[in-house]
Amino acid sequence: MVKNYGLLIDGKWVENKKTLNVLNPFNQKKIASVSIASVAQIKNAIQNSQYAFKKWSRISVKDRSQILKNLFRIVKENKKSLSETITMESGKPISESMVEVDYGASFIEWAAEQSLGSYGKIFESPELDKKMFYIKKPVGVVAAITPWNFPLAMVTRKVAAAIAAGCSVILKPSELTPLTALKFGELSIESGIPSGVFNIINGDAQLIGKLLTESSIVKKITFTGSTKVGKLLMKNSSSTVKNISLELGGNAPFIVFDDANLDEALEGFIAAKFRNAGQTCISANRLFVNEKVFEKFQSMLVNRFKQLRVGNGFDDVDVGPLISNEALEKVESHIKDAAKKGAKLVFGGKRSDAGELFFEPTLVGNVNKQMQIFKKENFGPIIPLVKFKSEKDLIELVNDTEYGLAAYFYTKKTSRIWEIVENLEYGMFGVNSGKISTYLNPFGGLKESGIGREGSLQCLEPFLETKFISWRVND
Ligand code: SIN
Numbered sequence: 456m457v458k459n460y461g462l463l464i465d466g467k468w469v470e471n472k473k474t475l476n477v478l479n480p481f482n483q484k485k486i487a488s489v490s491i492a493s494v495a496q497i498k499n500a501i502q503n504s505q506y507a508f509k510k511w512s513r514i515s516v517k518d519r520s521q522i523l524k525n526l527f528r529i530v531k532e533n534k535k536s537l538s539e540t541i542t543m544e545s546g547k548p549i550s551e552s553m554v555e556v557d558y559g560a561s562f563i564e565w566a567a568e569q570s571l572g573s574y575g576k577i578f579e580s581p582e583l584d585k586k587m588f589y590i591k592k593p594v595g596v597v598a599a600i601t602p603w604n605f606p607l608a609m610v611t612r613k614v615a616a617a618i619a620a621g622c623s624v625i626l627k628p629s630e631l632t633p634l635t636a637l638k639f640g641e642l643s644i645e646s647g648i649p650s651g652v653f654n655i656i657n658g659d660a661q662l663i664g665k666l667l668t669e670s671s672i673v674k675k676i677t678f679t680g681s682t683k684v685g686k687l688l689m690k691n692s693s694s695t696v697k698n699i700s701l702e703l704g705g706n707a708p709f710i711v712f713d714d715a716n717l718d719e720a721l722e723g724f725i726a727a728k729f730r731n732a733g734q735t736c737i738s739a740n741r742l743f744v745n746e747k748v749f750e751k752f753q754s755m756l757v758n759r760f761k762q763l764r765v766g767n768g769f770d771d772v773d774v775g776p777l778i779s780n781e782a783l784e785k786v787e788s789h790i791k792d793a794a795k796k797g798a799k800l801v802f803g804g805k806r807s808d809a810g811e812l813f814f815e816p817t818l819v820g821n822v823n824k825q826m827q828i829f830k831k832e833n834f835g836p837i838i839p840l841v842k843f844k845s846e847k848d849l850i851e852l853v854n855d856t857e858y859g860l861a862a863y864f865y866t867k868k869t870s871r872i873w874e875i876v877e878n879l880e881y882g883m884f885g886v887n888s889g890k891i892s893t894y895l896n897p898f899g900g901l902k903e904s905g906i907g908r909e910g911s912l913q914c915l916e917p918f919l920e921t922k923f924i925s926w927r928v929n930d
Contacts, residue, residue: 460489460633462496462657463640465503466650469496475630475658480546480776480812481767489633491658497666500625500654504596505672507651508623512593516570516621523567523619526646530560530611533642537635541606542768544632546775546812547731549768558892559607562910563615565894569915570619586926591919593621594698595674598667600627600660600688602680603778604734606635612898612909613677618652620918622675625654625667631778633657668692677917678702679736682858682903689906700907700917702736702899704832705860708853708879709739709889710843713747715865716887721755723889727863729763729816732774733836734782736904737861737883737891740833742840743849749842753801753820756840760802760816765809774836776812786814786835789828793819793839796826801840824855832858846871854880859901863889882908 461468471490479486492500511519530537534556541552575590599613610626617624628636633655640655656663664684667673668691678688679702692699709727711720727739744752766772777783783806790804803817814835822829822839829839843849853862862881866872872886882900885891892898897911907917 457485457487460487460637462490462492462500463637463653463655464496464500465507465654466644471496473658477544477632477634479543480778481769481810483811486543487634489630489637489657492656492663494662494666497656497663500656501596501666501670501672503651504623504625504654507649508593508596511618511623511649511652512621514621516573519619519621520567520570522647523563523570523615526615526643526648527560527563527567529642529646530556530563530639533638537607537638540635540638541632542775544634545603545606545731545778546768548772548775551731552768555605555608558894559605559611561894562608562611562914565910566615566619566914569616569912573620573915573919575921584927586928587924588926589921589923592922594918594920595622596672597622597624597675597677597918598627598673599624600664600667600676600678600680601629601636603629603631604731604736606632607639609679610636610639613679614653616909616914617675617677617918618648620915622918623652623654625656625673627656627660627663627667630657630660664688665691668697669694671695674698675918676700677909685905698917700899700909701905702907702909703860703903703905704858705736705738705900705904706740706830706832706856706858707737707861707863707881709742710849710853710862710864710875711742711744711748711752712864712866712868712871713745714867715748716867717748717752717755719887720752720865721759723863723865723885723887724756725759725763725889727885727889728838729774729836732777733838734778734834736832738834739838739863739889741829741853742838743843743853744840746842746844753818753840756818757802760818763816765807765813765816767810774816776810777814777835778812780812782834783812783814786833786837789826789831789833789835790817790819790837792827793822796823798822798826798828798839803837824852830856846874850875850878854878857903860904861885861891861900863891
């Protein structure tokens with residue numbers, strides 16, 4: 456008998472007859488069912504979040520911070536079971552899930568610390584009879600909509616910062632991976648977060664999105680996911696002029712210059728490409744290699760690809776399954792489109808026999824910018840390889856995309872590093888490093904990759920409003 460999970464509304468678990476199935480992407484077996492929220496339940500969650508906000512926003516930052524520190528500790532204590540749940544529902548290798556729990560927990564600890572340092576500002580007033588200053592206040596009820604690729608870390612990056620700022624939160628996790636979020640909900644109760652401050656609803660994404668965006672009680676939408684859905688949320692939020700943060704798609708370039716340490720570049724690339732089987736918005740999506748080292752680096756890549764172990768996330772593997780059939784079909788269609796337009800398969804190129812939702816690590820050469828594999832986010836273990844000559848042409852080519860999230864490059868020339876960072880239209884850079892994910896990173900992108908930043912020293916900012924006071928002293 457698989458377990459049926461409810462919804463977390465106002466500190467209570469509420470069940471519903473209508474449920475959705477959660478599948479293990481490794482073998483498509485049902486692992487749990489989750490209640491689908493009704494319209495009344497969604498409205499109830501919104502209303503109760505409003506009541507909870509009124510109390511929570513008046514609790515001292517010291518107490519808020521302490522509760523979040525409890526939550527941090529409890530999450531760390533539950534690392535094993537959380538990691539297993541992540542692998543079970545997302546398919547990613549268990550070693551990556553363990554890293555995700557630490558990464559996810561780090562956002563809670565960081566938000567707890569940042570809440571203690573939250574402040575406004577007092578100005579030297581230009582009018583002598585006045586004091587002028589501003590204070591920071593929580594925005595109110597926050598709706599957080601999170602993706603399936605990091606079932607814990609994308610939740611904590613939003614939820615912990617919002618709660619630390621004094622907001623209440625309604626979380627809508629991905630219907631593909633809701634179990635980690637629900638377990639996190641159980642831990643939140645244990646930590647002492649008061650009823651109604653953190654709510655979790657699941658179900659029909661369109662309906663939930665509509666009710667949350669149209670509600671005048673919900674003051675903030677924070678979303679991580681596709682650019683397509685981000686645009687829709689932005690449009691729907693306009694009727695209530697809602698504060699919105701969006702962390703959307705990417706098309707990350709990974710550049711290897713002729714002076715790069717090729718061994719380091721190779722390992723950096725493997726890390727940036729194959730984390731979660733290429734299903735992250737900062738995954739390397741296009742590989743640019745200077746012509747002088749192209750042949751050598753290509754053969755290093757082929758040898759390294761041969762070593763990648765593909766399989767069940769609970770075994771000792773490097774690459775797990777894709778999340779769904781839709782994801783697999785997209786990857787496959789990008790390969791077919793590239794082949795039709797003249798690309799050459801250098802390695803891999805088809806579904807893997809490791810299971811139904813697996814695709815082989817794939818290297819595609821002879822790529823041009825008309826191909827889907829070059830233009831679009833692949834979200835899979837495939838990579839187009841492009842030879843470049845001049846730095847000027849490279850910059851134009853790399854910027855020729857509507858996305859601007861992460862970029863990576865390897866070079867030893869320090870003068871070049873600044874030049875590239877200045878000229879590339881991206882929000883985050885890995886310089887001689889394929890790893891950029893940390894609580895210190897102001898995570899977010901330019902262009903259609905989103906609006907706003909998460910994490911970092913600014914982590915509370917998206918959940919705060921500014922109130923300016925011009926105070927004439929009249930007694
Ligand atoms: C994402 O894929 O959306 C986030 C990845 C990260 O935080 O490292």
